[in-house]
Amino acid sequence: MSRPLWKESAAAISARVRAGEITAVEAMDAGWDGPASLWEHDVHAVVHTDREARHAAAEAAPARGLLAGVPVLVKDNLCTVDYPTTCCSRILAGYHAPYDATVVRRLREAGAVIVGKGNMDEFAMGSSTEFSCYGPTRNPWDLSRVPGGSSGGPAAAVAYGLVPVALGSDTGGSVRQPAAFCGVYGLKPTYGRLSRYGLVAFGSSLDQVGIFARHAGDVATTFAALAGWDEYDATSRPAPAPDVSNWDAGVTGLRFGWPANLWANGVDGAIVDALERSANALERAGGTRVPMEFLPGEYAVAAYYLVATAEASSNLARFDGVRYGLRSSDATDVRSLYVRSRSEGFGPEVRRRILLGTYALSSGYYDAYYLQAQRARTRIRREYARAFESCDFLLLPAAPTLPFRVGEKVDDPLAMYLSDVFTIGANLAGTPGLSVPVGVTPEGLPTAVQLLGPQDGEGALLRAARAIEVNGDVARLPREHEVEASWPGKR
Amino acid sequence: MRIDRDEVRRIAELARLEIADDDAAAVAGQLSGVLDFVATLQQLDLDGCEPSTFAPADAPPREDVPGVRGLDPFAATAAAPESDEGYFVVPPVVENVNP
């Protein structure tokens, strides 16, 4: 008997759809009839879908293109005309966007089928997907643990086999951290490489659409289908996107930075172990390790929480109950309409960040907070630029811990913020980062490392990810896992 | 930097959010905690560091030519909680003039 379709890579599915061997409908139903029927109820990766809409999309999809017939789940903060776009917030309950985000349009043009919307922390503010108005997503490897966040739904859906590819967004690590927690690849491209048009803004200068997949090659293919200038996004980069078609070309001659000072303290032993094994794999494949010191991530976290919240406080001002979304029923004038609708519509974490950002921009504090943070950001960018003078990419943790338990950090904002300590820097610098799964711990939790590259360095990151994929002495779970037989969460 | 409850109320007013009196102290504490952490930035040497800007400098200009994204009044107001004949409808604005 051949492999079930839902286990196939996007590359295999699209090749077979293009060849006329299978249809987009079959490729999509495989995920829903197979793993989703078993696991979606517990994992809760999807917040908006509809069998009819899915089927209509699959039947309408052209049987050509880089992603012909590939089912894709997109995060609920990417606008789609066929499903609600709510950012998992009460304030956008039932909202249907009248347009597709540019990345969604490009997915469709490449033959992909949008199957629904993935769960997330409200407005992408969180690192655990617990702050969703629809309830949390759970980690498919251990249902008592979080999938990471904020793109926890898309990450979990790819991990358990619903779809081979999903889109998330990464403002401070919201693709790379959940990818690490769920044992899949997660790419945050160079700022400006994937259009933000139709991505509901959180921190505009940090936000970037990201890609989840179970194979390094599928990340490369999806990147190739989506990357490029967009006339509707003035921050998109006009120069041609880097060619990532050589993702399987190996790492011979590539140098990777090894900033071991970053994990001297406070990083889980299993992750340190994963770093060492990944480094060995890269060296075996012909890469060179370049030990170096690097600026501790706490500065980046500090700058990030000012810049991101300041931008968010302004970006989220438009949710006011006038043109769309929730309107409080007990408003007597426009003022109370704003205050009541926003207070009822936003959850506590979003309110907290709006307040922090408003404070950072307010009269008398702007210079001390926002301006200082933007200057720190320049310093951090320079730090990265300097590192990339002596190496082609950096190897470092994606997150300091393994997936934590549901509820563990909900009431401690700062602890939650610090789970992004290794990912935030790339958002501040506008540079690409890729989470790479490197197997599971004896307890059955995925471990991962992160690769960070210079601007437009996606090609080297994917080559390195592929080298770790084929040269690692690690359980290559993302390709091999057999959901029916050994589903960890269902132990 | 300590934020007190009055400061929380001032910020909430700017952000058009309502903070219940019972919550104001807790919110003040959380914000103060984050601001204390953020103060680590002051240890960073920022000499010669101008504030960052991110959008690309080589973005091509948009010519003054009509496009195709227009919505008709029905589509424009389709998601509105209240609308009438293509207008959005809101409770009365007490302050009468746009600042």
Added chain:
Amino acid sequence: MAWEAVIGLECHIQLRTRTKMFCECEVVFGDEANSHVCPTCLGLPGALPRLNAGAIRMALRLGLALGCDIRHESQFARKNYFYPDMPKNYQITQYDRPLFEHGTLPVVVEGEAREFALTRIHCEEDAGKSFHPERTGDRSRSRVEFNRAGTPLLELVTEPVLRSPADCAAFLVTLRRLVRALGISDADMEKGQLRCDANVSLRPEGASLLGVKTELKNLNSIKGVERGVAAEIERQRRALDSGERIVQATLLYDADHDKLAIMRTKEQAHDYRYFPDPDLPLLVVSEAELEQARASLPELPWRRVQRFVAQYGLPPYDAAVLGDSRELADYYEECAAGLDPKFVANWLMTEALRAVNERAWDVARWTAQVPAARMADFLGRVARKELPGPLAKQFIGWLADEAGGVDELLARHGVSVKGTAEDLRPIVKAVLDENPGPVAQYLAGKTVTMGFLVGQVMKKSGGQAVPTLAQQLLIEEMAARS
């Protein structure tokens, strides 16, 4: 005590681009509500702005015309405040790095040439429109629409260098003339294409410190600005004279009732939380773009007026009237080509503009009805005395109200071209020679005999003489003989 008023103006100029500042929606007025909107100008989640290069080219013309310092890398910022006609609840504008700073507008106030210094000019987007209950007749709801939202605006801020309501009016008239000449705005205040707020304060005459100022809004005509500022100066003067202190405040001027109302005082002032808009790149103006803008500049209105004085010898007043609009100035110069410029100026100023006023037309209607070629043909004949003066004045009306060339009009009105001065003069001389009696009576004061003499000329010319011309020539000839 004698007080001196110190006034600064903030003007908003709506640019006449085809599309909005940050999206490709067309700028259209008076259409169905929300019929020119898109995700960007509606502030929908996920939508982003992209700058209209055409708007910047227009802005550059104004900055160059006013001699501003041009910032090669200026920046857009967000001005955060909640208001229902502001789709994103922030306005994209420029803050600490505006496109232009400094510069001056040369203005003639009551015959005196002045130069008013500018602080800055920056680019921003317009808001939508709210219709409040008192205007819709519905007490409980306001209605909002966004066709205007995102229209490109330039905000021009003067230094506090104006001193009187007349200064303000002259400033605005000159600014309006300029932006129209530059082709960047229709600048009709009634339509909101040119808007003006005024900051007004008083100080003891001769003092150098500034007093407490108030901001005057809702000034939607040049008359309104003049009157509103006058009312506010008067209000402050009375307050100061009776020992009160001026409170910093924003006031509304109600032109219908010539009244001021306080809208808010400083305690309610906003905290706009400006910060650079991360959605937009720096606005970079290259030397090449500047050069192009410079090349596209027309002759500036005040330069043209000066040239009319110098080149054509027009009195300053006439030059200012004819230079008022690019349209009229162009028309004048076309008509005057090959003729005596002063003669043409006189005719346009007195006869043509009077005809325009009598018909409640605008200059555009006149130039469409009487194109320069038609007018020049007519004026040429007048200059060569082929048409007698009195007839010519009547002729202006025919030109305005009827079609056809000069000859056609003459034929239609039964006037022979022979009836010109040259043709008629021998006939007039003959009539005088043949009728010494009536001539003597006329010269003795019996003016009714003029009717008889004119009749004789008519008879002798076969009915082709123009009676008014005949009379004029008779008078001239008799004067020459007596």
